[in-house]
Amino acid sequence: MKMKSKSILVISPEQSVWDAIENAVSDTPDVRVDTEASTLSQINGKAVKMASDYDVVLFQTSDDGDADINAIQALAKDRANGTVLVAMADDDISLSQARALNHAGVDEVLPISMIGAEIADQIVKIDRASQAAATNAAPLGKIIAVAQARGGAGSTTVAVNLADQLQGRNKSRVPAKPGKVALVDLDLQFGTVGSFLDMDEQDTLLQLALDGTIPDATFLGQSMTTMHNGLSVLAAPSKFAPLDSLRTDQVAAILDTLRQSHEYVIVDLPRALVGWIEAIIERADELIIVTDISVSSVRHSRRLIDFFTIDNVTLPIQIVVNHEKKPLMQSSLHREAAKALERKLDHWLPHDPNAANAASDKGKPLSSVAPRSPLTKAVARLAKTTKADFQTASSKLNS
Template identity: 40%
Template sequence: MNKSVSNFKSHAVMLVSDNEAITQMVSEVFPAERNNTVTENGTSFQALNGTALELAFKHDLVIFEIDPDDASEVQAIKEVLGHRKDDTVFVALTQNDVSITKARALLKIGVDEVLPLSIDQESLQAAVSEKITARAVPQTQFHEGGRALGKVIPVAKTRGGAGASTVAVNLACALVGGKGSMFRKVAKSRVALLDLDIQFGNSNVFLDIEDNGGFLQLIENAELPDDHFLSSILQQHDLGLDVLCAPSPMVPLQSLRSDLIEGMLDLLQRRYDYIVIDLPCAIVDWVEPIFKRAAQLALVTDTTVPCVRQARRLIDFYREANVGLPVEVIVNRERNSLIRPPHVREAEKVLDTKFKHWIPDNPKVARNAVDLGRPVTDMKPQSDLGKALKKLAADLSAEEQTAATKNI
């Protein structure tokens, strides 16, 4: 996968580590001949004895080595980050086998990126480039107050026809929520659905929406979209979500660019609570920014041997972009059973997970929903299929919130 890396010029880098290999790699990523300066300031933030705050914010980038189990060092970093007012980027290097929970705890206190100590030069350069660019983007606040950026949930499939579009559309609709009861009002979430299966996407059919040509304009426009343009091509659905339809004309998969995806997500994450993305079956380089930002991956599959093998490959591939990516495997058109058949147990073993999300096969309800252009969760919410899809949305939302709470 090609990585888009910025040209590092005139950056001041503070390195907090006594690892010679890391020092050498950072010096190569930020060469002095391009007017970069790399200064080594001690082996830990605690060792800086009160000067950490003053030193850190004189630099564009702070790269430091840390053991997440060192509570005193974590606290020292937290105190520094608590005073951050500028665009200084903080990158932590830690053990290769650090748990997802511990990595997220570092992100929670304000660290911009957590990377393994074994990272190579190219990967470090790409990761740092992305963070420097992101911090430099003007932070237009569409969310009120200090609300967090919206959660990106890509929906991938192990094969064509796996039912990923059905899952993506109904997941997006269910995440809107807001129905409550006559005694209790429930706030609606702001949800965007992006159909990035640009050659064969048909999410709009499930919602009875015609392509307005906006996506094609987006692809043909050489410039990155601004908020006004993006607002003009998103189509509002009466169920409360905004939709970007796949283009009606056939376009090459490489029509999209990584910087275009990043630009869209920069804007959308500030406006929406959830961004659900229906992905193509193919592997293309522009999906990398999606997975770097993803809160979760919803992977739709069945339990046949070819699909389970493909699921394993996809999980490994996408985790190259986001090491700690939580993957929710969704078994479609199959019912859960109290006693797991041997092939299901074997599939769980191969994917190293216990299947929690099962979508039953109900072709009659599914067909009627498509024919009428209405999501199952709206047309037949009390059917077995409707209940399963609503439960999936509730589970994914709860799991994401639980993960965030654990890191407080």
């Protein structure tokens, strides 16, 4: 529920900070200031609910940068449209710390010494800009994460060809500009998207892992490869990178940046459930699990579903059964698998070695080497229903 007058929540353990803000806005009409004697990370759960009632939330950063970032992400994700998040940081905050706050969802970072005479002007300015942005902002792209029930189940085949189908064909000879779909190979150590698409080595993710920077739109735009049809690809590094060398905030920034400029962001997940997976799952609009219906694969799929839905109960999950064409009548094995997964087995990809081998020999998507093959057609159907499901979901939301 939005309050009529402008409301400000100040989260800081220091009385002097509250006083400075209250004094600064005391002459501005219709402004209410509430205070919370705490740090953002300590009142995380509560703050998420509170924030959506305020026009501006000002919080003082703490010494624990990671805890701040996690709390900001939770808060930024759930805030109502137009709630402005302002961090009050130490005066000697570094540029990279400020950018990390920004990437996590903070609208403005102000040095704490400025929290005085200028704060009222700052709040009005930030509020106006944010309202305008909220009205004009394009909707964020959909993030689709693709996981596998076992090694070799076919998750990269699905990720690459679903991305290709969602992007669509480019009939012209002239390569298309970066288009509406981004494909990100976060199978950091064993990723094969680059070889599926015959790409030159691309060590962007390794570079990020080594220097620890948070990528922005310019960096990603320059580092990603654009395929002929406009699909933008971020491949896994060709050299070995320890799985935990990427950080959660870096992965979050990759996805947040790409979903601002693409309609779909397809992520090929690693098999290991590394810490930064959380950043993907928190943001995912859909999870696809590629499996077969052997008992061990179904059990592993069930474990994946349980893991991914612990903190994200509403995450839509699609099961793709690979190497089997859609049966006319489901067998008892199929029914048992569906029961164990508590989901319908809606998507089936036939075993089609001719098409799969042609695609891997040529390093091209199925649609360009075997456009009429059963496997290509099945992936095209998967892309069509994926699009339709999102359209239905968004029209329900808007109605």
